[in-house]
Amino acid sequence: MVAAQQLNRTTQLLLICSLLSIQAPSLSMSSLVGSQTEDFIDWWQHAVFYQIYPRSFKDSNGDGIGDLQGIISKLPYLAETGITATWLSPIFQSPMVDFGYDISDYKAIQPEYGSMADFEQLVHAASGLGIKIILDFVPNHSSDQHEWFKKSAARDPVYENFYVWEDGKKDKLGVRQPPNNWQSVFYGSAWEWNEQRQQYYLHQFTKEQPDLNYRNPAVVQAMDDVVRFWLDKGVAGFRIDAVNHLYESEDLADEPLSGKTADPLSYDYTKHVFTKDLPEVLTMVQHWRQLLDDYSAKHPDGVTRIMMTEAYADLHVLMDYYESADGVRGSQLPFNFHFITDVNGDSDARDFVYNVEKWLIYMPRGHAANWVMGNHDNPRVASRFGAASVDAMNMLLMTLPGVAVTYNGEELGMEDYREIKWEDTVDPPARNAGKKDYKKVSRDPERTPFQWSNASNAGFSTAAKTWLPVNPNYLALNLAAQQQAAKSHYKVYKALIELRKLPTLRRGRFSIEPQSRAVFALKRTLKDYDTLVTIVNVSAEEQLINLTDFINRPQKLIVEVAGVDSVYTPGQALSSSALTLAPHEGLICKLIAA
Ligand SMILES: *[C@@H]1O[C@H](CO)[C@@H](O)[C@H](O)[C@H]1NC(C)=O
Ligand SMILES: *[C@@H]1O[C@H](CO)[C@@H](O)[C@H](O)[C@H]1NC(C)=O
Numbered sequence: 001m002v003a004a005q006q007l008n009r010t011t012q013l014l015l016i017c018s019l020l021s022i023q024a025p026s027l028s029m030s031s032l033v034g035s036q037t038e039d040f041i042d043w044w045q046h047a048v049f050y051q052i053y054p055r056s057f058k059d060s061n062g063d064g065i066g067d068l069q070g071i072i073s074k075l076p077y078l079a080e081t082g083i084t085a086t087w088l089s090p091i092f093q094s095p096m097v098d099f100g101y102d103i104s105d106y107k108a109i110q111p112e113y114g115s116m117a118d119f120e121q122l123v124h125a126a127s128g129l130g131i132k133i134i135l136d137f138v139p140n141h142s143s144d145q146h147e148w149f150k151k152s153a154a155r156d157p158v159y160e161n162f163y164v165w166e167d168g169k170k171d172k173l174g175v176r177q178p179p180n181n182w183q184s185v186f187y188g189s190a191w192e193w194n195e196q197r198q199q200y201y202l203h204q205f206t207k208e209q210p211d212l213n214y215r216n217p218a219v220v221q222a223m224d225d226v227v228r229f230w231l232d233k234g235v236a237g238f239r240i241d242a243v244n245h246l247y248e249s250e251d252l253a254d255e256p257l258s259g260k261t262a263d264p265l266s267y268d269y270t271k272h273v274f275t276k277d278l279p280e281v282l283t284m285v286q287h288w289r290q291l292l293d294d295y296s297a298k299h300p301d302g303v304t305r306i307m308m309t310e311a312y313a314d315l316h317v318l319m320d321y322y323e324s325a326d327g328v329r330g331s332q333l334p335f336n337f338h339f340i341t342d343v344n345g346d347s348d349a350r351d352f353v354y355n356v357e358k359w360l361i362y363m364p365r366g367h368a369a370n371w372v373m374g375n376h377d378n379p380r381v382a383s384r385f386g387a388a389s390v391d392a393m394n395m396l397l398m399t400l401p402g403v404a405v406t407y408n409g410e411e412l413g414m415e416d417y418r419e420i421k422w423e424d425t426v427d428p429p430a431r432n433a434g435k436k437d438y439k440k441v442s443r444d445p446e447r448t449p450f451q452w453s454n455a456s457n458a459g460f461s462t463a464a465k466t467w468l469p470v471n472p473n474y475l476a477l478n479l480a481a482q483q484q485a486a487k488s489h490y491k492v493y494k495a496l497i498e499l500r501k502l503p504t505l506r507r508g509r510f511s512i513e514p515q516s517r518a519v520f521a522l523k524r525t526l527k528d529y530d531t532l533v534t535i536v537n538v539s540a541e542e543q544l545i546n547l548t549d550f551i552n553r554p555q556k557l558i559v560e561v562a563g564v565d566s567v568y569t570p571g572q573a574l575s576s577s578a579l580t581l582a583p584h585e586g587l588i589c590k591l592i593a594a
C-alpha cells in the first residue's frame, strides 16, 4: 500500500537505523535560533484537535439529532478537558443523503443543526474559552439539490460547466452506456444519466453527490468565496475532505483492471489511476494554502489559519502536500492515518515503531507531524485494538511529537456498537451493501451518540428515538461515571493533555525503539528538562523489560501517567532495569538519576 513497504528489507532497515533518533519538527525550529527556553511553536503545531461529529455529540432540542446549541452547551467540557481546537464534521445545508457530505448550500447551516446565529454564538463562546473552530470543507462534490447543479442541468450559461458532463456511448445493441468504466467509491457506475440535460454526470460517491469540475476557473472562484465566507465568520481553518478525488483525467479513458475482483460494479474492479491523486490536486491544495496565508497576513489578529487534508494516499503524495519538491507549501496537516490503516490489535511492537518512523522519515524538515487515532469513517480505538489498549494508545498519541487528533468519545474509550439492526442502519455504503453484508462496511457503529451519563439516551437527547441507537453499554461506560471514578480512561486522557504542556513534550527530541516483539518504548528529551519515556506492551502477556540501554544509563523511573488497570500509581519510583508491564499496559515515566 505504501511505497516504503515496496523498498527491500535492507533499505528499510538502513533507513530506520540511520534515523532512530529523529529531531521533533518544532524543535528544529527553536534550536535554529539557539533558544531552549522560548517557545516558538505556533498554536496548531502541538495542539490536540478534537473531532466533533455534530449529529451525535449533543442534542439540545429533543429531536434525536445533535446540534450547534448542543455543542455550545458542551464547550466548557472541552475546555475543562484541555482541548484548544476542534474540527466539526459538516454542519452545512444538506439533504443528508450522506449525512452532510452532500452539501446543497455551502454558506448555510443545516436547519436541524441550528441557525447562522447559533454558529456565530458557537465561534464566540469557543473563542472565550480559548478553543478554535475548524470546519469541514467538502469540495469534491456538492449535493444534486445545490442551485449550481440544478442550473447546470438546465444549461444555465453561468453554471453549464460547473460539473463533469459527458454524452456516453452506445453499445452494440444501440443501448446507451456510461462514457467509461469508472466506478463510484460507494459501488456502481460513477456516471448517472440526467434526463433534463440528456447527458451523464460524474459522481465519485453517491449519485446525489455530483463531482464539481475544478478545471472550470469559475468553480475554483466560487469555492474560494466559500472559504472566505467562513473565515470572515471567525473559523481558524478547514479540514478538507477527500481532497485526492478532486480531479479526473480529461480524456476520460477507461481505468486498467486491478484483478482484485470479478465484479465490474465494485470500486476495487479498476486501478484508480485516472480519478485519484492527479498532479492537479497538489496545485489546488497550494492555491488554498496561499488563500489562507494571505487572509492570516492581512487580518489584524495575525492568527495562522490552517488547512488539514484528508486523503488515503501514498506517502510520497502526502508529503508533497506538506511541501512540494520545489518548496511550495500546501497543507499544514496532511492527515496521517497509519494508526488506522497500518496497525491493529494483531500488530506487534515492531509494527508500531515502523509506522511511526515511516511518517517521520518521509516528512520534509520544518513541518509538524500529526497522528490520527480515530475518525467517523473507521472503527473506534477500543474496537480496533481491544478495550484493554485504550489508555496505552492515548499515551502513544499524546507523547509523539506534533499534533494529536482525537475523535469524540475516544477520551472515554467508547466502543463501536456493532449490533445495530438493519432497520436502524442509515450509512449509505451499508444500505447499498444490503441486509446480508451491511455490517461489514457500515460506519454507523462508530457514529452512535456520545455517552454523557447513565440517564436515558446516555444523556445525549430527550427524544423517544435517536437518529442512531445509543450503545447499550452506556450504563457503565459514560463520562459522568468516568469523572466520578478514582481512575478512568477520561482521567488518563485529561492527565495526558496536561502533560503535553511540558516543554519536553512540546519541543523535545524524539526516538522510538522496539524492546522486544511485545514492547516498544519512546523517549522525549530536552536540555535542562526531565526526560520522559512512554512504554507500551502491545501483547496479551505480562512482560519484563530492561530499559537501561534505551535510556543510556541506570536511572530511576518516576511514574507520571499510568493506565486504569495499572498496579502503578503516579509518583511511584520504579527500576528501569527490571520493569514489569501487564498485558496491553502503557506507562509514562520521568527519568531521574539513580
Ligand atoms: C447513575 O450515575 C450517577 C452519577 O454518575 C450515579 O450516582 C448512579 O449511581 C448511577 N445509577 C446507576 C443505576 O448506575
Ligand atoms: C539491564 O541491562 C544492562 C545493560 O545492558 C545490564 O548491565 C544489566 O545487568 C541488565 N539488568 C538486568 C536486571 O537484566
Ligand SMILES: CC(=O)N[C@H]1CO[C@H](CO)[C@@H](O)[C@@H]1O
Pocket: 098, 101, 102, 140, 185, 205, 206, 209, 241, 242, 312, 377
Ligand atoms: C475518503 C472519503 O471517502 N471521504 C469523504 C468524501 O466524500 C464522501 C462522500 O461525501 C464521504 O462519505 C467521505 O467521508
Ligand SMILES: CC(=O)N[C@H]1CO[C@H](CO)[C@@H](O)[C@@H]1O
Pocket: 346, 347, 348, 349, 517, 518, 519, 538, 539, 540, 541, 543
Ligand atoms: C503480539 C506479541 O508480541 N505477543 C507476545 C507477547 O509476549 C509473549 C511473551 O513474551 C509472547 O509469547 C507473545 O508472542
